[in-house]
Amino acid sequence: MTPMDMVRVFSQMTGQSPDADLYEKLIQEEYEEWLAETFSAEDELKELADLVYVIFGYANAKGWNLMLALQLVHANNLGRCIQPDGTVKRREDGKIIKNPHHRKVDLSGLV
Numbered sequence: 001m002t003p004m005d006m007v008r009v010f011s012q013m014t015g016q017s018p019d020a021d022l023y024e025k026l027i028q029e030e031y032e033e034w035l036a037e038t039f040s041a042e043d044e045l046k047e048l049a050d051l052v053y054v055i056f057g058y059a060n061a062k063g064w065n066l067m068l069a070l071q072l073v074h075a076n077n078l079g080r081c082i083q084p085d086g087t088v089k090r091r092e093d094g095k096i097i098k099n100p101h102h103r104k105v106d107l108s109g110l111v
Helices: 003-014 021-034 041-062 065-078
Strands: none
Touching: 003 041, 003 065, 021 041, 041 065
């Protein structure tokens, strides 16, 4: 199952209607839990999974295809990391410098 499938099953099983306001609060709550705790690796992984889960719940409530959006963003990110000379450039902190000439991802057809 995709994360979106999982969120839909949860909604059906619990009778909870998709509510963007609720999921917005849950995203904040899960993010704060992830920030506030000192975790074992297992606990941190669980909190990250919770955060992804409620983010997919929010997208579901908005009627958005987050899986497709994620795939499009991924493809665009791969293209944007290649500079016009064919190299990958990094800042001092390791972050990839995006090619300023590469087009930004267009998600207008998904909202």
